Amino acid sequence: MAEKLTSRAQGFSEWYVDLVQKAKLADYSDVKGCMVIRPNGYAIWENIQRTLDRMFKDTGHQNAYFPLLIPESYLKKEAEHVEGFAPQLAVVTHAGGAKLEEPYVIRPTSETIINRSFSKWIQSYRDLPVLINQWANVMRWEMRTRLFLRTTEFLWQEGHTCHETEEDAEAETLKMLDVYRTFAEDYMAMPVITGRKSESEKFAGADRTYSIEAMMQDKKALQAGTSHMLGQNFAKAFDTQFQGRDGKMHHVWQTSWGVSTRLIGALIMTHSDDAGLVVPPRIASRHVAIIPIFKTPEEKAQVLEKANALAAELKKASLGVMVDDDETKGPGWKYAEHELIGTCLRIELGPKDLAKGTCVMVRRDERKKEFVPLTEAVDKARGMLEQMQKDLFEKARAFRDSNTFEVNSYEEMKEKADAGFLLAHWNQDPKVEARIKEETGLTTRNRPFTVKQEPGKCVVTGESSPGRIVFAKAY
């Protein structure tokens, strides 16, 4: 760990790649486009899973698991769906030493194979709603990959639900979007914009797609989660029908929604700094590292005894705590290391502290030393972590808000192309959207619920626009 990270100012991309590897979050593998998620990175994923899983259960969903391999013919049943995913599929043509009658695709998402099951499970309106979630890996062959943000194989969660009416399905779609918003903001301390995607950005096979969009420190947008109102598209393709209250057969109305390990990338690019990873306490597993400082054997015995006692108290307060008593490293080395790997709070404890009955506490995000009486250490640690959680969110929100602009002409839009989020009027024509992307690199992110939709004039054509949509450069 001798060399430091590339600074964000030097190169945001390099900083990111450096950080991911030096904080031991992930490694490249020998498989093209695939990454190894190391224990430090996987621990973050486990915390994301734990929290989201509880939120899904609290909203009535159950977990299930469906096959990794999907008969190719399934994908083809929904025209728009197969067209959208065809270029990204990995296909299994041989197995058991022989060529297969029908190839399998490795799931890029599971709408099709899950609908096969749904159509068997559902007979009556009494069977509805069906609320299923799956934690799984998926594979989408990508031309270009980036650790956590876009890899060929990634881990995610996909929710799939069936409802009796369009209204119910729409309500579910928005409810889960709001679960994502709550999770992003309250746990990841990452402010997000909820809204509806444009036609060209929507999921292949959906009627409508909604997303949460976050701003990274380089002012680029990152789609952090999506929720789709699938309408009856898959129900019709797979004949997922039920007998309704009217005695007649109806196709179910469906939703699907997902977030992936991409969230880890979002977390890094939202909060981390030039010293390393910064993780909000509510999503961290490493809350406190106690660094004992001593020279003589007598000091060692005294300091370690106190450090272990303090650690035990902190553990009782449900904090992830470790005493870093590795004698082959000096204290300075440990400070730097814990900053790199994103330990939320550092407690320094040495002979001088024991004499005074204090310790030194340092928040990872602020890195300011504070002397704290040992008798108050646990309360203080909890308080500092809570404050850190709030401060990280507020800092990220202030950053996003100060880099969000209303623009009223195409000229202004071009000038501010790298400035952050641009709220602009657009006539909803995909050709105009494509032209803007071609000429400025900006894409539509979503039409925010929080921005009042007032009619205006498209910045490119001058034609009528229903309201402002977010444009930004995106990951």
Add this chain to the structure above:
RNA sequence: CGGGGAGUGGCUCAGCCUGGUAGAGCACUUGGUUCGGGACCAAGGGGUCGCAGGUUCGAAUCCUGUCUCCCCGACCA
């Protein structure tokens, strides 16, 4: 698929142009001194130089082929 770069101890890389006994830093092992912001000294261990052919008395180095990864574009969570 285009365009670039790279494959040499665990890691980062030098050596290649101009062929001649495989190097450095970090990490690791042992001993000692250190320890409140990335310590130091000494002694060690560790590499079929991506793979396959070829040229040559001799190849990490030259030639041919091949595989893989990374970066930049088109595709995307």
